[in-house]
Amino acid sequence: MSIELITNILAATVVAGTPLLIVALGELICERSGVLNLGQEGMMLIGAVAGFIAVLTTGSLTIGVIAAMAAGVAMALLFALMAVTLAANQYAAGLALTIFGTGLSAFIGAGYVGKTIDGFTKLAIPGLSDIPVLGPVLFNQDLLVYVSLGLFVAVYVFLRHSRGGLLLRAVGESPDSANANGLPVMLIRYLAVSFGGAMAGLAGAYLSLAYTPLWTEGMTAGRGWIALALVVFATWRPERVLLGAYLFGVASILHLVLQGFGWDSSTELLAMLPYVVTIVVLVLLSSNPTRTRLHTPLSLGQPYRPGR
Amino acid sequence: MLSLERRPVDSKTMTYASPVLALVLTIVTGFLIFLGLDRDPIEGLRHFFITPINSSYGWAELGLKMAPLLLCAAGLTICYRAKLWNIGAEGHFLMGAVGASIVALQPGGGSGFWILPLVLLAGVAFGALWAAIAAFLKTHFHCNEILTTIMLNYIALNLLLYGVHGPLKDPYGFSFPQSAMFGDSALLPMLIPGTRLHIGLLFAVLAAVIVGVLFARTFIGFQLKVLGEDEQAAAFAGFPRKKLIWFAFLVAGGMAGLAGASEVTGPIGQLVPQVSPGYGYTAIIVVFLGRMKAVGIILASALLALTFLGGEMMQISMNLPKAMTGLFQGLLLFYLLTCDAFIHYRVRWIGSRPAVAKITLAGQEG
Numbered sequence: 195m196s197i198e199l200i201t202n203i204l205a206a207t208v209v210a211g212t213p214l215l216i217v218a219l220g221e222l223i224c225e226r227s228g229v230l231n232l233g234q235e236g237m238m239l240i241g242a243v244a245g246f247i248a249v250l251t252t253g254s255l256t257i258g259v260i261a262a263m264a265a266g267v268a269m270a271l272l273f274a275l276m277a278v279t280l281a282a283n284q285y286a287a288g289l290a291l292t293i294f295g296t297g298l299s300a301f302i303g304a305g306y307v308g309k310t311i312d313g314f315t316k317l318a319i320p321g322l323s324d325i326p327v328l329g330p331v332l333f334n335q336d337l338l339v340y341v342s343l344g345l346f347v348a349v350y351v352f353l354r355h356s357r358g359g360l361l362l363r364a365v366g367e368s369p370d371s372a373n374a375n376g377l378p379v380m381l382i383r384y385l386a387v388s389f390g391g392a393m394a395g396l397a398g399a400y401l402s403l404a405y406t407p408l409w410t411e412g413m414t415a416g417r418g419w420i421a422l423a424l425v426v427f428a429t430w431r432p433e434r435v436l437l438g439a440y441l442f443g444v445a446s447i448l449h450l451v452l453q454g455f456g457w458d459s460s461t462e463l464l465a466m467l468p469y470v471v472t473i474v475v476l477v478l479l480s481s482n483p484t485r486t487r488l489h490t491p492l493s494l495g496q497p498y499r500p501g502r
Numbered sequence: 503m504l505s506l507e508r509r510p511v512d513s514k515t516m517t518y519a520s521p522v523l524a525l526v527l528t529i530v531t532g533f534l535i536f537l538g539l540d541r542d543p544i545e546g547l548r549h550f551f552i553t554p555i556n557s558s559y560g561w562a563e564l565g566l567k568m569a570p571l572l573l574c575a576a577g578l579t580i581c582y583r584a585k586l587w588n589i590g591a592e593g594h595f596l597m598g599a600v601g602a603s604i605v606a607l608q609p610g611g612g613s614g615f616w617i618l619p620l621v622l623l624a625g626v627a628f629g630a631l632w633a634a635i636a637a638f639l640k641t642h643f644h645c646n647e648i649l650t651t652i653m654l655n656y657i658a659l660n661l662l663l664y665g666v667h668g669p670l671k672d673p674y675g676f677s678f679p680q681s682a683m684f685g686d687s688a689l690l691p692m693l694i695p696g697t698r699l700h701i702g703l704l705f706a707v708l709a710a711v712i713v714g715v716l717f718a719r720t721f722i723g724f725q726l727k728v729l730g731e732d733e734q735a736a737a738f739a740g741f742p743r744k745k746l747i748w749f750a751f752l753v754a755g756g757m758a759g760l761a762g763a764s765e766v767t768g769p770i771g772q773l774v775p776q777v778s779p780g781y782g783y784t785a786i787i788v789v790f791l792g793r794m795k796a797v798g799i800i801l802a803s804a805l806l807a808l809t810f811l812g813g814e815m816m817q818i819s820m821n822l823p824k825a826m827t828g829l830f831q832g833l834l835l836f837y838l839l840t841c842d843a844f845i846h847y848r849v850r851w852i853g854s855r856p857a858v859a860k861i862t863l864a865g866q867e868g
Contacts, residue, residue, distance in 0.1 A: 280847070283839075297829040415656070469657045481643045
């Protein structure tokens with residue numbers, strides 16, 4: 195393998211890992227508040243289609259990204275209404291969001307299949323992009339890759355070193371005592387769920403505006419679900435989300451890697467790999483249930499009603 | 503301000519009113535969608551819900567779409583009653599179709615009466631085997647079944663695609679990704695001559711009856727119910743948790759696998775990539791809408807079968823996207839869960855004295 199090939203593979207890994215990183219950071223914040231939102235796939239699809247249509251009609255990538263994030267938040271608010279306000283079963287509400295989002299995005303996007311837009315292009319950072327290997331991998335990417343890395347830093351600092359992060363974790367660990375201490379539990383959960391929606395929308399926009407600048411039905415191909423596994427993999431810590439996202443990124447471009455080695459296998463079998471890797475990772479992580487339980491936000495998945 | 507208050511006892515009326523209310527709200531929303539699309543809403547709703555079934559052929563088509571939904575939903579009901587969130591019916595279904603096709607496409611099979619049962623059994627076995635992976639991962643590695651079954655769905659789809667592009671591909675098929683047509687002895691007999699309705703519908707109704715009897719009459723059904731309602735009570739009673747999980751997953755997989763086998767040996771007659779328009783996912787809605795009861799899921803599967811026909815009708819007669827199906831299904835589930843909240847809660851007006859209201863709330867918690 196030449197150095198050039200390795201560089202190309204690493205650069206492709208970052209691109210493939212970016213939507214996973216964005217959506218998983220959103221879900222991480224959401225789950226840290228004690229809310230499990232299984233609707234990531236649905237919110238991503240809505241974000242992808244909203245962003246694509248916005249760019250197609252206005253020609254502005256900025257408006258596309260804003261539209262995608264707004265659509266993600268709108269979906270997240272529907273979920274919050276069910277799962278936070280009405281205290282519905284979070285599993286069922288999340289599934290409903292995914293089924294609804296899949297159907298709605300296919301409906302809205304039906305007239306836009308096959309259309310093309312000018313998506314995000316590579317943006318080399320002067321100087322830094324000339325560094326061998328590292329330069330092309332990290333500093334010659336599209337704008338959203340840089341945004342995703344900025345988001346990672348922001349989430350990391352927020353969770354570890356800010357008062358807001360402390361409040362968020364308090365709500366996720368024990369909403370009752372958070373409430374007793376005068377914290378607005380419902381409001382914090384609404385904000386956390388909305389942030390998750392905005393991130394899922396952005397991740398969807400990454401797919402339809404940068405990764406492959408077009409819209410096809412169900413184009414997220416399970417990435418929302420993989421992100422959910424990724425948060426478990428990361429044991430709810432942002433630095434491991436970053437690592438995991440790129441690890442899954444490798445899995446989803448493995449067919450390119452193998453072709454680089456001169457392997458020639460069926461595309462359909464290679465396309466299974468990210469899902470197989472997800473299962474293997476789940477097995478490795480879940481086999482010790484006490485370890486997982488140690489890191490899980492204590493109130494995760496349990497609806498909360500104030501005044502109890 | 504308005505506030506939600508937990509009811510002392512769950513509302514029985516709401517349990518049954520909620521699906522009806524959800525359907526009404528879905529239809530109202532559909533009305534508004536047609537208005538928004540600048541179409542006559544009455545005509546739109548009529549084309550979606552009534553035109554598909556205003557002939558006897560239409561009813562047969564309804565039964566045809568209902569069979570796979572009901573089979574998948576019957577299996578999922580067993581899992582969901584025990585709070586095992588198996589989302590894998592789509593994967594079980596696809597593997598059932600693949601398994602049945604492998605047997606049906608064996609060369610030199612001849613034309614014995616035993617071929618069809620063998621083909622169907624292969625579907626059941628493949629579906630059950632696929633579900634067994636998730637059961638194994640849950641009982642031995644504590645893997646979350648939602649994530650594993652979803653991943654297995656994607657893997658099953660890729661295996662099916664591999665099959666129709668590779669070893670199961672029709673050598674004389676002009677390079678279309680599909681298998682050869684099955685022989686006559688591997689095809690399901692028709693239920694009503696002159697239509698496409700085959701005996702798969704009987705399998706489905708039988709499956710629903712089995713589920714009903716399982717929970718009403720058998721000890722294992724009781725154990726599954728207890729496991730779902732209170733896992734600690736089930737453990738305390740000494741119920742075999744792992745065995746119950748295996749049972750629920752294997753039966754669910756077998757039933758969905760039979761649904762897959764019935765599709766390839768029924769209306770399609772060969773293995774094609776589009777063997778399922780999402781039956782396995784729609785079956786999840788069927789289970790919730792049908793209140794996890796035998797009669798309920800039969801009615802719910804008929805309604806959701808209608809959404810598939812309605813979507814096709816939209817495309818043909820109103821030139822609207824077929825994706826209307828998914829939209830209506832999503833709306834229905836969304837409204838159902840929202841209405842379901844009022845089984846446990848009621849809306850109360852809390853007036854100017856919040857302190858008193860708070861005490862009442864706490865007092866009624868029970």
